[in-house]
Amino acid sequence: MDLGSESLRLRIKQLLEKPGNGNCADCKAADPEWASYTLGVLVCHTCSGLHRNIPQISKVKSLLLDPWNSSELEFIDSMGNNAAKAKYENIVPAFYYCPTYRDCLLLKEQWIRAKYERKEFMCVERQEAYSAGYKEGFLWKRGRDNGQYLSRKFILSEREGVLKYFNKLDAKEPKATLKISSVNAAFQPDKIGTAHGLQITYLKDNSTRNVFVYHEDGKEIVDWFNTIRAARLHYLQVAFPGASNSELLPKVTRNFLNEGYMEKTGPKRTEGFKKRWFTMDDRRLMYFKDPLDAFARGEVFIGSKGNGYSVLPGLPSNIQGNHWLYGITIMTPDRSFLFACETVKDQKDWMAAFQLIINRPMLPQEYAVEAYFKHKP
Ligand SMILES: [Zn+2]
Numbered sequence: 001m002d003l004g005s006e007s008l009r010l011r012i013k014q015l016l017e018k019p020g021n022g023n024c025a026d027c028k029a030a031d032p033e034w035a036s037y038t039l040g041v042l043v044c045h046t047c048s049g050l051h052r053n054i055p056q057i058s059k060v061k062s063l064l065l066d067p068w069n070s071s072e073l074e075f076i077d078s079m080g081n082n083a084a085k086a087k088y089e090n091i092v093p094a095f096y097y098c099p100t101y102r103d104c105l106l107l108k109e110q111w112i113r114a115k116y117e118r119k120e121f122m123c124v125e126r127q128e129a130y131s132a133g134y135k136e137g138f139l140w141k142r143g144r145d146n147g148q149y150l151s152r153k154f155i156l157s158e159r160e161g162v163l164k165y166f167n168k169l170d171a172k173e174p175k176a177t178l179k180i181s182s183v184n185a186a187f188q189p190d191k192i193g194t195a196h197g198l199q200i201t202y203l204k205d206n207s208t209r210n211v212f213v214y215h216e217d218g219k220e221i222v223d224w225f226n227t228i229r230a231a232r233l234h235y236l237q238v239a240f241p242g243a244s245n246s247e248l249l250p251k252v253t254r255n256f257l258n259e260g261y262m263e264k265t266g267p268k269r270t271e272g273f274k275k276r277w278f279t280m281d282d283r284r285l286m287y288f289k290d291p292l293d294a295f296a297r298g299e300v301f302i303g304s305k306g307n308g309y310s311v312l313p314g315l316p317s318n319i320q321g322n323h324w325l326y327g328i329t330i331m332t333p334d335r336s337f338l339f340a341c342e343t344v345k346d347q348k349d350w351m352a353a354f355q356l357i358i359n360r361p362m363l364p365q366e367y368a369v370e371a372y373f374k375h376k377p
Helices: 005-017 045-051 070-078 080-088 105-117 124-131 218-239 245-252 344-358 364-374
Strands: 034-036 041-043 060-062 134-142 149-157 162-166 176-179 184-187 198-204 207-214 258-264 274-281 284-288 298-301 310-313 326-331 336-341
Touching (some): 041 080, 105 218, 134 218, 176 198, 207 218, 258 344
Antiparallel strands (some): 134 207, 258 274, 258 336
């Protein structure tokens, strides 16, 4: 039986007001306008599109635009987002990355599939792909200098505390060994130019290296990501005994605070401004000639207000030469760094990222990083 439009609107309003239903069941976006009437959850527009890819599991309709009958609404009412979470997210491992609406489509899609299609969080045996402390397999890796993607064997071993990859199939020695202690991983589909693109960064001799990889299968690359997260959490638990998971989880993997092109000038300011790709990773501002370069051309450490760091909009008045209009000056205890942004919005975003870091007091281990940058040859 179809409901009359008045009583229908009322029923839906009541449904949305129930605890948990005010945000998308999958990505937490506010005010979901769609619902899965086979799973009994309320979801946002983006997630409803992902539910459509698993029609054998989930059938979705628009709460406002589609016709509804009583039994469908009754079922959604009897489940709802909180009960669905208790059922489908019963045992999500602490390290497992639960995406939000800010994340890329791949992470959301695999989260939805992991929950409802593969039911990975209802049964611990289904989590072995990323919980075993060891994973090996082939990934397409971008060549360091030629930019060509080639299939390479990767091994992650928690026991050895490393992620390594091999160039030749029969090679005994890995081409590179990345210490888990310094590894970060972040999905970068736009930058890498493929929906499954994962950027892995690590420190070698205190400078940052980038490895760009992908896998054709979305599940496989997200499994790699969560395997890296598991290894990172277990490493941090040993390195910082007594720290709670909620303190450690933000350190497991980090999304960059900001990324994009700015112009910069050197300390002598005689060469003029050069356009570079900048990445703000916590307190490290790195710059590259190309976004997909294997290593940074240079890095600037950004400390805290209390240690003599500050950021100002604009450039000193005596600056010569052509440059983008919207300047930023970062003062450090040693020198000032000058940057120019193409748009007001870029300037605002970069200022906000720098300010965030400068306003945060420094941690003891960050002083060692600062000292390294100060005495860098
Ligand atoms: Zn959503």
